[in-house]
Amino acid sequence: MNxxxxxxxxxxxxxxxHADNLLAMPDVRLKxxxxxxxxxxxxxxxxxxxxxxxxxxxxDGEIEAVLVCSPTPTHAEFTEIAARAGKHxxxxxxxxxxxDRVRETLDVVEKAGIKLQVGFNRRFDPxxxxxxxxxxxxxxGDVHLVKVIARDPSPPPPEYVADSGGMFLDMTIHxxxxxxxxxxxxxxxxxxxxxxxxxxxxxEAGDIDTAVVTLxxxxxxxxxxxxxxxxxxxxxxxxxxxxxxxxxxAYNESPCQVRLRTADGIRAENPLFxxxxxxxxxxxxxxxxxxxxxxxxxxxxxxxxxxxxxxLIGLAAAQSMAENxxxxxxxx
Amino acid sequence: MxxxxxxxxxxxxxxxxxxxxHTENLxxxxxxxxxxxxxxPHLDEGWAKGLGIPVRSTxxxxxxxxxxxxxxxxxASSGQHSELIRQAAAAGKHIFCEKPVGFDEGPIEEAIAAAKGAGVQLQVGFNRRFDPxxxxxxxxxxxxEVGELHGLRVINRDPSAPPIDFVLRSGGMxxxxxxxxxxxxxxxxxxxxxxxxxxxxxxxxxxxxNAGDIDTAIITLxxxxxxxxxxxxxxxxxxxxxxxxxxxxxxxxxxxxxxxxTIKESFLEGGVYTDLPPxxxxxxxxxxxxxxxxxxxxxxxxxxxxxxxxxxxxxxVKAAKAAKKSMDENxxxxxxxxAPPAEGGSSR
Numbered sequence: 287m288n289x290x291x292x293x294x295x296x297x298x299x300x301x302x303x304h305a306d307n308l309l310a311m312p313d314v315r316l317k318x319x320x321x322x323x324x325x326x327x328x329x330x331x332x333x334x335x336x337x338x339x340x341x342x343x344x345x346d347g348e349i350e351a352v353l354v355c356s357p358t359p360t361h362a363e364f365t366e367i368a369a370r371a372g373k374h375x376x377x378x379x380x381x382x383x384x385x386d387r388v389r390e391t392l393d394v395v396e397k398a399g400i401k402l403q404v405g406f407n408r409r410f411d412p413x414x415x416x417x418x419x420x421x422x423x424x425x426x427g428d429v430h431l432v433k434v435i436a437r438d439p440s441p442p443p444p445e446y447v448a449d450s451g452g453m454f455l456d457m458t459i460h461x462x463x464x465x466x467x468x469x470x471x472x473x474x475x476x477x478x479x480x481x482x483x484x485x486x487x488x489x490e491a492g493d494i495d496t497a498v499v500t501l502x503x504x505x506x507x508x509x510x511x512x513x514x515x516x517x518x519x520x521x522x523x524x525x526x527x528x529x530x531x532x533x534x535x536a537y538n539e540s541p542c543q544v545r546l547r548t549a550d551g552i553r554a555e556n557p558l559f560x561x562x563x564x565x566x567x568x569x570x571x572x573x574x575x576x577x578x579x580x581x582x583x584x585x586x587x588x589x590x591x592x593x594x595x596x597x598l599i600g601l602a603a604a605q606s607m608a609e610n611x612x613x614x615x616x617x618x
Numbered sequence: 619m620x621x622x623x624x625x626x627x628x629x630x631x632x633x634x635x636x637x638x639x640h641t642e643n644l645x646x647x648x649x650x651x652x653x654x655x656x657x658x659p660h661l662d663e664g665w666a667k668g669l670g671i672p673v674r675s676t677x678x679x680x681x682x683x684x685x686x687x688x689x690x691x692x693x694a695s696s697g698q699h700s701e702l703i704r705q706a707a708a709a710g711k712h713i714f715c716e717k718p719v720g721f722d723e724g725p726i727e728e729a730i731a732a733a734k735g736a737g738v739q740l741q742v743g744f745n746r747r748f749d750p751x752x753x754x755x756x757x758x759x760x761x762x763e764v765g766e767l768h769g770l771r772v773i774n775r776d777p778s779a780p781p782i783d784f785v786l787r788s789g790g791m792x793x794x795x796x797x798x799x800x801x802x803x804x805x806x807x808x809x810x811x812x813x814x815x816x817x818x819x820x821x822x823x824x825x826x827x828n829a830g831d832i833d834t835a836i837i838t839l840x841x842x843x844x845x846x847x848x849x850x851x852x853x854x855x856x857x858x859x860x861x862x863x864x865x866x867x868x869x870x871x872x873x874x875x876x877x878x879x880t881i882k883e884s885f886l887e888g889g890v891y892t893d894l895p896p897x898x899x900x901x902x903x904x905x906x907x908x909x910x911x912x913x914x915x916x917x918x919x920x921x922x923x924x925x926x927x928x929x930x931x932x933x934x935v936k937a938a939k940a941a942k943k944s945m946d947e948n949x950x951x952x953x954x955x956x957a958p959p960a961e962g963g964s965s966r
Binding site for chain 1: 860949
């Protein structure tokens, strides 16, 4: 099979993960990776060309697709550069925290006529994909309620919080996308309650660590998202779609399925620790989908507009919390 | 069985579905009580006679005026509750009243005053507080098993939508249905509801919308202790009566899942199957319905205050009113402070 040649920009945690996954894909040739801090030997020993300069990737005529895994503030610019160079782009979320900046990038992408996929990996989690399939297949009838629980195992350091764009844009953004994905509908209006219950330092950094967000959807359904920065028992990722014919629910997944029974009680394993463990498979499937959309010349399953919508919902949530009133989501 | 023990003599007013269930529970399960009389406008004579209830009438005064009767169970239609409480209190009877006591603060406050003035007990039928699972969750929250409480979630979905004539006199979904959930939130958190945001929709049956009500809702609540809570309601869950509860805190999460008639699991070609949850509240809360009347009779006999009073009904109605207002005006609504400080009474 004719392999698709790919370059990766950004070799941090998520860049490394994607690179590893690309290496395992038979129809992909990972040619080069760029990061100002990378260790060249780590990559050259695996047959990948390392470079400190992302332009080397963008200007490489052999490279057909670029994965943008650099820090968030560079996403929009790198996506645009790659698009102008005629590369297809897979960009980590969010493209940018400013919706106008996202729109500019999407314009560039459209003019370049390249394919853009945004890294909402959870859509490709086999469990959540099965939930969506139940909705698509009509197994639960019309959607009435969508419920998402997303709790991290431990809060990020306060200095991370300060630059994160706030919990709604950093963490809940995945859940906003999940509500849109599961319901197949747009979010029209949000009402967010937030609180600082986990760590006062997060509050001092101007953010929250606990939230409940109510969402009204265009199809008439209602949704609610529950977030916490700290669940002591692990990464709490559950969701439910309830409809006119029934409901479908996804539970937490554990490293192994055992029950330990003693006189003290019956004990099962805690959920998988964090997103790298829980969503391991989804990172593979999302790249397979990206590559397939290039190969088969189809629209990628998660496009730039999906990236924009989640930012717009996040901004509406932040405004709702600040003004303590429901806020309509801006049109894309 | 009876005759040797000094039983508490009870009368029942209202023998519809709930009235019949409470009466049967009193007769069959609560040895300390004797049901002497039952009054109901369309009394099922055969049913009452079958239970061995000596006095059967369509006239409430037959129960109210019977000097032997110490306690009255009020299970008449909702609109009559507060007036019947006043009459029963005036007659010096202890009172167990089904929810709702009233749809507004006024009648509930009057009922509270009437019971207080007459020196009688007044328990309200928030049966979930007596469910062993809900009770266990409340106790472990109170014991700090989940640490500081950060959130509660209550799922309350009926198996099928009520008939429209019921909807019309129900007071609306927040007052008729979510009222239990407001009380459950207060019970589980041991805190007060400070602010609510309610989003409602008509997704089950357009007729419910035509009757001016909703059938689907998400209610988010901010409590005095800082916790953020979620209630979701639907009038129709096709798989049965969906009753789930969760308490999340700094030390963990506790979950009460649906009960099911049997715990059999069937591993078949199409998947792994278990029983559906019970299909009615009578089945799901069977033990709770018995336990709440047991507790009531015990409190009457031991002259101890009841554990679920009309004050709780008042707090729940305030939350329901705030939810309705929140939905109508599409904004978060703060609940009025329970009791404003007395003029000049505060010390500085």
